[in-house]
Amino acid sequence: xxxxxxxxxxxxxLNHDGCVVCSDAGIPVWVVSVExxxxxxxxxxxxxxxxxxxxxxxxxxxxxxxxxxxxxxxRVRRGERRVFSEVCRRVQER
Amino acid sequence: xxxxxxxxNAEIARAVAAEIAALTDPHRHYKIMEVCGGHTxxxxxxxxxxxxxxxxxxxxxxxxxxxxxxxGRVDEGIEIAERPEVIFTCFxxxxxxxxxxxxxxxxxxxxxxxxxxxxxLDALRIARDNxxxxxxxxxxxxxxxxxxxxxxxxxxxKEGIENISVFCNHVTIVPPVRALLDSPDLRxxxxxxxxxxxxVIGCRPYEFMPKDYGKPCVVAGFEPLDLLQxxxxxxRQLDEGRCEVENQYGRVVLWEGNLQALKSMAxxxxxxxxxxxxxxxxxxxxxxxxxxxxAAFDAELxxxxxxxxxxxxxxxxxxxxLKGVLKPHECRVFGTACTPDHPLGAxxxxxxxxxxxxxxxxxxxxxxxxxRE
Numbered sequence: 001x002x003x004x005x006x007x008x009x010x011x012x013x014l015n016h017d018g019c020v021v022c023s024d025a026g027i028p029v030w031v032v033s034v035e036x037x038x039x040x041x042x043x044x045x046x047x048x049x050x051x052x053x054x055x056x057x058x059x060x061x062x063x064x065x066x067x068x069x070x071x072x073x074x075r076v077r078r079g080e081r082r083v084f085s086e087v088c089r090r091v092q093e094r
Numbered sequence: 095x096x097x098x099x100x101x102x103n104a105e106i107a108r109a110v111a112a113e114i115a116a117l118t119d120p121h122r123h124y125k126i127m128e129v130c131g132g133h134t135x136x137x138x139x140x141x142x143x144x145x146x147x148x149x150x151x152x153x154x155x156x157x158x159x160x161x162x163x164x165x166g167r168v169d170e171g172i173e174i175a176e177r178p179e180v181i182f183t184c185f186x187x188x189x190x191x192x193x194x195x196x197x198x199x200x201x202x203x204x205x206x207x208x209x210x211x212x213x214x215l216d217a218l219r220i221a222r223d224n225x226x227x228x229x230x231x232x233x234x235x236x237x238x239x240x241x242x243x244x245x246x247x248x249x250x251x252k253e254g255i256e257n258i259s260v261f262c263n264h265v266t267i268v269p270p271v272r273a274l275l276d277s278p279d280l281r282x283x284x285x286x287x288x289x290x291x292x293x294v295i296g297c298r299p300y301e302f303m304p305k306d307y308g309k310p311c312v313v314a315g316f317e318p319l320d321l322l323q324x325x326x327x328x329x330r331q332l333d334e335g336r337c338e339v340e341n342q343y344g345r346v347v348l349w350e351g352n353l354q355a356l357k358s359m360a361x362x363x364x365x366x367x368x369x370x371x372x373x374x375x376x377x378x379x380x381x382x383x384x385x386x387x388x389a390a391f392d393a394e395l396x397x398x399x400x401x402x403x404x405x406x407x408x409x410x411x412x413x414x415x416l417k418g419v420l421k422p423h424e425c426r427v428f429g430t431a432c433t434p435d436h437p438l439g440a441x442x443x444x445x446x447x448x449x450x451x452x453x454x455x456x457x458x459x460x461x462x463x464x465x466r467e
Contacts, residue, residue, distance in 0.1 A: 025132070026346070052215060055354045056354065057354070068238050068239060068242060068290065069213040069239060070213030070242065071245055073238060073352060074346050076345060076346055077346070078345075
């Protein structure tokens with residue numbers, strides 16, 4: 001997993017996520033280790049936190065999760081960049 | 095943040111903006127609503143508005159849960175927080191939201207045990223560590239946040255922790271959007287759908303927009319290029335006469351959403367028959383309450399909250415701004431009586447509120463409407 005993959009959903013980190021109340025603070029983290037219903041996760045800045053993973057289980061080490069308020073609510077699909085890649089390609093072809 | 099360069103590339107942004115401009119009919123006025131406060135924040139922080147043709151107007155929607163919370167619910171939270179047996183927990187932004195007699199920060203200064211938490215799971219940990227106290231979590235947020243509250247109560251039940259309850263103010267995104275579409279005040283052409291809410295609920299719930307109202311919707315991510323691309327996708331739909339739901343944020347959002355999170359929410363919550371939204375009034379089935387199976391964790395039952403209604407301050411025009419009828423700077427107290435340091439209305443409190451975004455990032459790009467002062 002590259003740092004670029006980790007930042008796929010956006011620039012939020014555990015220390016800087018905008019506004020958690022807003023509901024649209026989503027922090028991408030990668031899974032360092034799984035411990036029961038929690039996983040030790042690390043963000044792009046290298047900060048680590050325990051994240052609850054029941055809502056996206058099963059989770060594997062190395063996966064990138066989207067977390068909100070200490071709970072993983074989604075998983076980042078590295079291959080799924082089709083729409084965005086299309087824009088970049090067209091621009092580069094200009 | 096160098097790793098997000100891909101989504102902030104100026105050259106690509108200019109090229110996408112040029113494509114948008116090429117699709118814009120100079121004789122037409124386009125009104126596109128970004129439902130989510132996070133999108134409003136990105137638009138002003140990164141100057142997206144300045145890249146768009148004058149014909150495209152971005153209207154800010156009701157997607158900030160702090161901003162849409164009626165004052166009566168803030169007052170009821172404060173009343174619970176003032177009880178001596180209670181440790182009251184809430185997210186940071188809630189602390190400064192003004193109720194009719196002050197905010198939680200002031201009540202904390204007067205001696206109430208109010209603690210800021212990052213996650214409802216922190217409230218559960220506090221309950222575990224303080225078995226002789228009653229811990230109340232002030233739950234607020236759309237479908238992105240609701241799963242974390244649901245998961246917390248499921249864990250509390252599983253562990254047999256009884257000294258925690260939730261004052262539930264979770265809201266849902268689809269009913270207010272439908273209310274806006276039904277409102278005669280506003281004519282909208284298209285919607286930018288909320289990205290992370292859709293991580294949980296998926297894209298299917300937005301199908302009513304094209305089907306029932308003929309309005310296209312693109313679910314978008316939160317980086318500047320995400321938003322520009324979403325606007326381009328909407329302009330293409332309008333240009334080609336298409337009308338559908340599209341997913342720009344496919345790297346995170348699945349069409350069907352997160353089924354595990356939805357199952358968890360269905361177990362812990364049920365729909366309220368109606369809920370009051372600031373500026374929008376009462377909207378049917380637009381909020382969540384604790385389900386009978388989890389009634390023991392319902393702070394509204396535990397503390398018998400009366401359900402008071404409190405009118406907004408007369409000068410405050412949050413309601414009109416929330417509906418997109420007024421721009422934030424057109425409010426008569428914007429930047430004068432109401433600032434982020436001394437907010438009068440909730441839209442100025444939350445960092446994602448439309449007024450705070452205008453105040454922090456957009457002030458130089460518009461002229462104050464002098465006639466309203």
